[in-house]
Amino acid sequence: MYGMDTRERLIQSTRELLWERGYVGTSPKAIQERAGAGQGSMYHHFRGKPDLARAAIERSATELRDRAQAAFTGPGTALEQVAAYLRRERDALKGCPVGRLTQDPDVMKDPELREPIERTFAWLTDRLTALLTRARDDGDLAAGLDPEATAAALVAVVQGGYVLARATGSAAGYAQAVEGALALLTRQGED
Amino acid sequence: MYGMDTRERLIQSTRELLWERGYVGTSPKAIQERAGAGQGSMYHHFRGKPDLARAAIERSATELRDRAQAAFTGPGTALEQVAAYLRRERDALKGCPVGRLTQDPDVMKDPELREPIERTFAWLTDRLTALLTRARDDGDLAAGLDPEATAAALVAVVQGGYVLARATGSAAGYAQAVEGALALLTRQGED
Numbered sequence: 487m488y489g490m491d492t493r494e495r496l497i498q499s500t501r502e503l504l505w506e507r508g509y510v511g512t513s514p515k516a517i518q519e520r521a522g523a524g525q526g527s528m529y530h531h532f533r534g535k536p537d538l539a540r541a542a543i544e545r546s547a548t549e550l551r552d553r554a555q556a557a558f559t560g561p562g563t564a565l566e567q568v569a570a571y572l573r574r575e576r577d578a579l580k581g582c583p584v585g586r587l588t589q590d591p592d593v594m595k596d597p598e599l600r601e602p603i604e605r606t607f608a609w610l611t612d613r614l615t616a617l618l619t620r621a622r623d624d625g626d627l628a629a630g631l632d633p634e635a636t637a638a639a640l641v642a643v644v645q646g647g648y649v650l651a652r653a654t655g656s657a658a659g660y661a662q663a664v665e666g667a668l669a670l671l672t673r674q675g676e677d
Numbered sequence: 678m679y680g681m682d683t684r685e686r687l688i689q690s691t692r693e694l695l696w697e698r699g700y701v702g703t704s705p706k707a708i709q710e711r712a713g714a715g716q717g718s719m720y721h722h723f724r725g726k727p728d729l730a731r732a733a734i735e736r737s738a739t740e741l742r743d744r745a746q747a748a749f750t751g752p753g754t755a756l757e758q759v760a761a762y763l764r765r766e767r768d769a770l771k772g773c774p775v776g777r778l779t780q781d782p783d784v785m786k787d788p789e790l791r792e793p794i795e796r797t798f799a800w801l802t803d804r805l806t807a808l809l810t811r812a813r814d815d816g817d818l819a820a821g822l823d824p825e826a827t828a829a830a831l832v833a834v835v836q837g838g839y840v841l842a843r844a845t846g847s848a849a850g851y852a853q854a855v856e857g858a859l860a861l862l863t864r865q866g867e868d
Contacts, residue, residue, distance in 0.1 A: 508699070510702075511701075581780065585837075585844070588843035588844045589772065589777055589780055589840075591697070594843060594846075600846075603844055604844055604845060604846070606844075607841060607844040607845065608845075630860075630864065631860055631861070631864070632856075632857065634853070635853050635854075635856050635857030635860060636860070636861065637857070638850070638853040638857050639853075639854045639855075639856075639857030639858040639861065640857075641837065641841060641854070642833065642834045642836075642837030642838045642840070642841055642854035643830055643834055643837055644833075644837065645833075645836065645837030645840040646776075646832065646833030646834055646835065646836030646837030646838070646840070647833045647837070649776045649779050649780075649833070649836040649837070650798060650829060650832060650833055652785060653776070653794055653795055653797075653798040654795060654799075655785075655791075655795070659829070662825070662826050662829040662830075663826075663829040663830045663833035664830075665823075665826050665830075666823065666825075666826030666827045666828070666829050666830030666831075667833070667834075667858075667861075669821075669822055669826060669827070670822070670827065670830065670858075670862060671861060673819055673821065673822065
């Protein structure tokens with residue numbers, strides 16, 4: 487983290503520790519040590535661990551949205567943009583930094599920490615719903631399909647794909663789930 | 678846990694603690710306290726924490742397979758059996774006791790603890806692949822679909838549905854993802 491300013495190092499250290507140890511296992515002292523920052527410096531930038539955790543979660547959520555947005559605004563039809571999002575190279579064995587937080591009971595019971603996670607999944611489902619509605623208007627999806635439920639299924643495939651990759655110890659578990667879902671999606675207009 | 682024998686109370690206590698605190702946060706002492714068992718009694722039944730964790734994970738895996746098997750052998754066509762599995766009432770907000778273990782780094786790095794998890798997901802994907810192959814032979818699924826990739830997508834939808842339920846704080850997140858996936862699946866034979 488050489489070259490980052492202290493505030494940034496504190497945020498990145500908190501993201502790493504939340505990932506490795508969860509909220510309950512992330513102490514202010516561990517954050518300070520990893521960031522190479524003193525206690526006074528930490529409290530200069532943040533009110534405490536919850537404030538820092540919120541900033542760390544916001545950062546992970548922003549990065550997720552930026553990566554998804556790049557696929558959603560890439561070349562091709564609406565259906566191709568959806569496929570590009572699903573196929574984007576992911577660090578599948580590591581998992582989704584936002585989705586994994588949903589399994590952290592201490593994060594989910596705090597409304598301030600939970601809010602960016604809930605908002606990110608709502609945003610993702612909304613954007614996919616809009617693209618699938620466009621794909622349906624393009625004639626690439628069957629008219630009878632509900633774009634919102636289809637979007638929820640695709641968001642679930644991505645999140646569950648991470649679980650399969652971890653369970654099988656191979657990123658191929660993620661890829662197979664995504665290709666299975668895309669085959670179901672793209673055959674809609676064909677049969 | 679009144680009425681259970683000591684060995685069973687130790688297993689159930691370990692399952693609960695793995696769920697609540699993860700492997701690293703589950704101490705032999707906490708297991709003994711929750712089970713109301715002494716240290717001598719614990720070491721009479723199990724060689725130690727890894728042995729007990731293995732028994733607890735095996736138990737969760739067996740229960741998952743038993744519940745799935747009940748849906749897979751229920752009434753109706755192969756496609757209806759798949760739908761029954763996906764729609765089975767689940768404690769969606771709590772999550773999948775087996776899938777969640779894939780996010781526990783201490784469980785996944787131990788081959789002994791990881792094995793029942795890997796085996797369970799392989800079994801689930803195999804069973805769904807067999808049912809989807811039958812559904813295709815029945816004419817309920819498009820001939821061009823790959824049953825194995827479709828099965829992987831459905832396993833991912835279930836696991837990701839749990840993530841969505843937690844993210845939105847509502848079991849409806851799970852139900853919507855499953856219904857979206859089933860609509861994609863069942864329309865295969867129609868269009």
